[in-house]
C-alpha cells in the first residue's frame with residue numbers, strides 16, 4: 056500500500072483528484088468507481104476545476120457508484136444520484152447514460168441487487184480506479200461489519216453509527232429521516248478494481264484507519280480487506296493517518 060499524507064483536507068483532496076485525473080488522461084474511457092459522503096467533495100471540486108481549465112475530458116469515462124439508499128428517489132437531495140449530479144456530473148462533460156448508481160426506488164431488493172451486478176458486469180467489467188471513503192465502523196460502500204465479506208451487491212441494514220453519522224446531512228439533522236437500508240456494491244467487485252484510492256481525513260477517522268490498515272484482516276472491519284489488494288493508495292491528512300502508517 057502507498058500512503059499519501061497531506062497537511063489538511065484541501066491538499067489531500069488535490070492529491071486524490073490528481074490521481075483520478077491522471078487515470079483519465081492515461082485512458083480516456085476509464086471505468087471509475089465513485090463514492091459519496093463528505094470526504095470526496097473536495098476532490099470532485101478539483102476535478103470540476105480541471106475540467107473547466109480544459110485539462111480533463113470526461114466524454115468517454117464510465118462511472119459506477121458504490122451505493123444508494125433504499126427508498127430514496129433520484130430527486131431527493133440526500134440520494135446518492137443527486138449527490139453525484141450536483142457535485143460532479145452536472146459540471147463536467149460526462150454522458151449521464153455512462154454513470155451508474157443503484158436504483159434506490161426498486162423495492163424488490165433481490166432484483167435491485169442483481170440488476171446492479173449485471174450493469175457492473177456488462178458496463179464496467181473491472182474498474183481501472185475505485186475511489187473509496189471509510190465509515191467510522193470501517194464500512195466501505197455500505198458494507199457494514201459482519202461475519203463474512205459480501206461478494207456481490209447486497210441490501211444492507213445500516214448500523215446505528217452509520218445512521219447517526221449520516222443524520223447531519225439530512226435536512227432535519229434527525230436520525231429518523233435517514234433510510235435504514237441501502238443497496239451497496241459488494242466487496243468482491245471493489246476488490247476486483249485495478250487500483251483503489253481510499254480517502255480518509257479528519258481526527259474522527261484516525262482510529263478506524265489504524266484498525267483497518269494495521270490490524271487483522273477481518274469482516275468485522277470491512278476496509279481491512281484492502282490490505283490484501285495489490286494496488287491501494289491511502290490518501291489523507293495528518294489528522295486521519297497515524298504516524299505508523301506514514302511514509303517518507
Ligand code: F6R
Pocket residue numbers: 089090091092093094095121122135187188189190191194195196197
Ligand atoms: C458512500 C460510501 C461510504 C462513505 C463513508 C464515509 O458512497 O461509500 O462508505 O465513504 O460512509 O463517509 P464520509 O465521507 O461522509 O465520512
